[in-house]
Amino acid sequence: MSAVVGKAESLRDAYGKALVELGEKDSKLVVLDADLSGSTRTVLFGQKFPDRFFNVGVMEPTMMSIAAGLALQGRTVYASTFAVFAAGQAYNFVRQSICYNHANVKIVATHGGLLVGPDGGTHQIVEDIGLMRGLPGMTVIVPADAPTTRAATFAVAEREGPAYVRLTRENLPTVTDGSFALGKAAELRSGTDLTIVAVGALVARGLEVAEELAKVGISTRVLDFASVKPFDGPALLRAARDTGAILVLEEHSVLTGVGALVASTTSENYPVPVRRVGVPDLFGESGDAWALLDRYGMSKDRIRDEAWELLKVRGKVQ
């Protein structure tokens, strides 16, 4: 464990505990799950409030419609399953039943990305951020740690309308103080030579690389863009102006993820060199979760190399 990141904690536990607190505050709040409540940790809510917890079994598309129906009656509804089912299996149900209806449903999807590990490529969705971000009216949050997960679970309840929160199966080191705000990027490290924009599990790797670069005199800003939608455009453009180069890190397809968003936003408003570290146009495979990140191009070495390329382009290193 490096000095720049904290102890690894479970995002899913943070979610489950936050749900219980929400359930205590809002007696109308209901929670749905699709036979994965032990893994998603909605079981904690179910044990405390059995009358307001519906485990609908393996019917993820219809879980979204049922959630929408409950929400259209004036309730705040949380619905959880793995990301591959929430965003993949149920896509058009999220689209019509929830988003088209402006239903107040918070989809908290666990097991996003390659870090699902041994379950393999069928279950490692690397397209969900793109799918969910493209839906009109959808809020999209990708927490990097447990404190942000907790804060985001509360924050989406405060904002009327649909939301998608993508959690990771693996425990992640704490990198924030949990002061998450919708639509705001968190500056985890200040810097002037280069900006690393990161979401989810790769925020910690970004901080570690920034620390290494500091040892050779490179000043790296690190922005946690947990709030993918709404997106903090001003913070991104400030970073573009101040540092002149942006490296994006995400455990998601580079085709449709945050890297694509950063590249399009900067090129339209303040063009600077942007490089994307993420999953190439490939499905994953079974294996150790963290080894998969290395295998699919998200190792610390790769991040350092990409940073160096950007610094070369900017004439800051040879």
Add this chain to the structure above:
Amino acid sequence: MTFAAQSGHPGGSLSVTDLLTALLFHEMKVDPARVDWPERDRLVLSKGHASPALYAALALRGFLPREELLSFRKLGSRLQGHVDRNKLPCIEASTGCLGQGIGMAVGMALDARLRHAPQRVYAVLGDGECQAGPTWEALMAGGHYRLSNLVAILDRNGLETDGSTESIMGIEPIADKFRAFRYHTLEIDGHSFPAILEALAEARRTTDQPTAIVARTVKGKGVSFMEGKHQYHGKPPTKAEAEQALSELSRASEGPS
């Protein structure tokens, strides 16, 4: 409406008209002056393409001006091709992509039960929609939770876009399927008002499980050249056809001479 729009789904609108009329004019607790009345009964048109029938019934019931009907499917209209609650507040749930309305109805019925509210939820399904897996997911949930405040009404006109349901992907024996999914299941003539109203009354008397009403209907009902023709599922009439259709329907509404 479908002639004026030169698009839309006349066949499946005409088959469901009598069912919607019975619901909105006789069975359901609704008030056109209070569309947001919390205790109103809920109607979810899971076969959202039958929007012309619902818009017409809502207009005659006083929920929207009759003149608005001809704006159907036009740019800026509240009367979207498939029913849309954001544009037209008396619509309970936006539908159109099949297999979702029944799920939303299950959610609404669950909510009413949690609140111990005397509210009833009516979901109107198409028979092509019964080929969709999620329809059965939702029906399974309604049966599992014993939602006696839920009534699933199947507009069993026998036809879908490309032909008859039984030639494309058979859904029979459909009543047995509903029974297997734990529904009190009734089979009726979907164009007989006494039969429809009695079935709805029996649903009200059913207190430990949801009710399914298999309403046998005729696609294009009331228009001689449309009746039983799948070709009019998603095709609007020509001007001459529209004039003939309106003439036949208005003669029918005046009663036998």
